[in-house]
Amino acid sequence: MIQLQHIRKVFNAGLPNEYVAIHDLSLNIAPHQVTVLTGPSGSGKTTVLSLLGCMARPTAGRIMLQDREITSLPERFLTQIRRSTFGFIFQQFNLIRGISVLENVMLPAYPLGEPLGGLKKRALKLLDLLNLTSKGAAKVEWLSGGEAQRTAIARALVNDPGVIIADEPTAHLDTGLSREFLDIMGDFKGQGKTILIASHDPMVHESEIVDRVVKMRDGRIIDAGVI
Amino acid sequence: MIKAIDKQRYILDFTLSSLWRRKGKNLALVLVYTLVVFVLGSVMFFTQALKNEAALVLRGSPEIIVQKMVAGRHDLIPVSHGAQIGKIRGVKAVKARFWGYYYDPGAQANYTLMVPEDLPLKDQEIIVGAGISRVRRLFRGSSIVFRTYDGKPATFFIKGVLSPDSELLSSDLILISVPGFTRVFGVPPDRATDLTVQVANRKEIPTIAAKIVDALPDTRAITREEILRTYDAVFDWRGGIMIAILAGAVLAFLIFAWDKAAGLSAEEKREIGILKAIGWETADVLEMKFWEGLVVSLSSFFLGIILAYGHIFYASATLFEPVLKGWAVLYPEFRLTPFISGYQIAILFFFTVIPYTVATIIPSWRAATIDPDAVMRT
Numbered sequence A: 001m002i003q004l005q006h007i008r009k010v011f012n013a014g015l016p017n018e019y020v021a022i023h024d025l026s027l028n029i030a031p032h033q034v035t036v037l038t039g040p041s042g043s044g045k046t047t048v049l050s051l052l053g054c055m056a057r058p059t060a061g062r063i064m065l066q067d068r069e070i071t072s073l074p075e076r077f078l079t080q081i082r083r084s085t086f087g088f089i090f091q092q093f094n095l096i097r098g099i100s101v102l103e104n105v106m107l108p109a110y111p112l113g114e115p116l117g118g119l120k121k122r123a124l125k126l127l128d129l130l131n132l133t134s135k136g137a138a139k140v141e142w143l144s145g146g147e148a149q150r151t152a153i154a155r156a157l158v159n160d161p162g163v164i165i166a167d168e169p170t171a172h173l174d175t176g177l178s179r180e181f182l183d184i185m186g187d188f189k190g191q192g193k194t195i196l197i198a199s200h201d202p203m204v205h206e207s208e209i210v211d212r213v214v215k216m217r218d219g220r221i222i223d224a225g226v227i
Numbered sequence B: 001m002i003k004a005i006d007k008q009r010y011i012l013d014f015t016l017s018s019l020w021r022r023k024g025k026n027l028a029l030v031l032v033y034t035l036v037v038f039v040l041g042s043v044m045f046f047t048q049a050l051k052n053e054a055a056l057v058l059r060g061s062p063e064i065i066v067q068k069m070v071a072g073r074h075d076l077i078p079v080s081h082g083a084q085i086g087k088i089r090g091v092k093a094v095k096a097r098f099w100g101y102y103y104d105p106g107a108q109a110n111y112t113l114m115v116p117e118d119l120p121l122k123d124q125e126i127i128v129g130a131g132i133s134r135v136r137r138l139f140r141g142s143s144i145v146f147r148t149y150d151g152k153p154a155t156f157f158i159k160g161v162l163s164p165d166s167e168l169l170s171s172d173l174i175l176i177s178v179p180g181f182t183r184v185f186g187v188p189p190d191r192a193t194d195l196t197v198q199v200a201n202r203k204e205i206p207t208i209a210a211k212i213v214d215a216l217p218d219t220r221a222i223t224r225e226e227i228l229r230t231y232d233a234v235f236d237w238r239g240g241i242m243i244a245i246l247a248g249a250v251l252a253f254l255i256f257a258w259d260k261a262a263g264l265s266a267e268e269k270r271e272i273g274i275l276k277a278i279g280w281e282t283a284d285v286l287e288m289k290f291w292e293g294l295v296v297s298l299s300s301f302f303l304g305i306i307l308a309y310g311h312i313f314y315a316s317a318t319l320f321e322p323v324l325k326g327w328a329v330l331y332p333e334f335r336l337t338p339f340i341s342g343y344q345i346a347i348l349f350f351f352t353v354i355p356y357t358v359a360t361i362i363p364s365w366r367a368a369t370i371d372p373d374a375v376m377r378t
């Protein structure tokens, strides 16, 4: 479904602190599966996720999304693809402080300009699904770690994306909450969503919902795992 | 189409809640901004209103005024001088004027008593200016007692109050009949305060003025151009001070806008990154910032304008009193006639709202065009 073909990513190209984060990396992501990227810190997991999710462009190589070459698309189109295809869950949750949980969840849909009624209904349904109904009006800074995580998941899902991308989702969670997160991801996998996770948490690799573990080191894949 | 409106509504909603989230900072912004608009607006309203008043004064002033001089001072003029002036070629009409100052101990104010040229008044009737009407609570039908030159009381009835076309001029004015005037001041019957001369051809004014002084060596002839020059000098001087104030305010505003432009807080940058990462386009972020700048600057703009309007036209430009000192002695307690020109408002708008809005967008533009993956590493 998503293919990385001979990707190379260089940061600060041409400057003294030039750094090659990804070397000639090729990877095929299968649809409706849970794929986990793992490897030591600095190995390039986050970089690969951001390339897959159209957050950044590769220095060289091509990215295909459902047989469409997206590497050379202008920013506007990339944003549209990102909005409709990918839902992001960040390591730091990245919720917007000072506004309510419900507003945070609806935020990615604002640029689409759909009627408020429908949007609100969808957001409330997601809150219900993630056990956050009672927190809808709460400000996000009052939330516990697990609630903030679930709010971030709800936000990632509000535009009903086909692909969920999560970067170190369990880094700030205890065992119980990590398990809960994996269960939620399992449910979404059951609904046919494609899930990409970067994590060096053994609990994630060993989870039964994971179909494939890709091991990375120094910007290269050292074990592509079984598909 | 509906979608675009809904989208703007969402973005505006979010902007308003963002402004509210940072209310401390934003209220401070509005405060400073309002102050700047207030100062600029006050200066503008004030100079324009003064110019307006002056124009009214000049429109009504005669082409030549002839005064009799005694020992270098203005004295009463024999009405018979008028006949002599009337013989000079090019003179269309000569009229005698009666006016003087009356000190009212009750209000501790000087009034200008004047006989109107073309408004017949009965002996005991007077018409008072709006300022006097306010201070002494005189209205149509009420009466006032003056102390005449020889210490006797004289009662007058108010026929009406002058409409405040130009308060600068008419605030302290009382229109009175010739017999009334004579009774209060004891002016001899063959004397007037001064004479006004109307000329057939405006180009001849200086020549005729010279001829008058030639024929009547004990007089002086003041032309309208001379009055105009005096007013101009007054305005130039005051205008200079006003420009200094104006320049100061503009400078303060530029520094303020620049500071705002330079300072996008880390929190704001983080938010822009998040919005982009979750699917907002650069244009959406800029729209939000545009709304933000517009809401802050428009509300401050209107607030500042309203305050400035009140300051100049209802609070008698209290804060400009030092600049106005000389004027206030001439015209105690006056209110400027409210006057607003769309052109001025537009200028003020152009120099405040637009630079500010641009100043809000530019730094955001820089923040909004960075790759959204930066937020994955915070």
Ligand SMILES: Nc1ncnc2c1ncn2[C@@H]1O[C@H](COP(=O)(O)OP(=O)(O)OP(=O)(O)O)[C@@H](O)[C@H]1O
Pocket: A011, A012, A019, A021, A039, A040, A041, A042, A043, A044, A045, A046, A047, A048, B377
């Ligand atoms: N904007 C950037 N400029 C320069 N170097 C960068 C930039 N972003 C990432 N890097 C470098 O690229 C390398 C890969 O970073 P990346 O964040 O992908 O690693 P990671 O595998 O996600 O690590 P971690 O497990 O610690 O999150 C790192 O050495 C990092 O320092």
Ligand SMILES: [Mg+2]
Pocket: A045, A046, A047, A167, A198
């Ligand atoms: Mg990482």
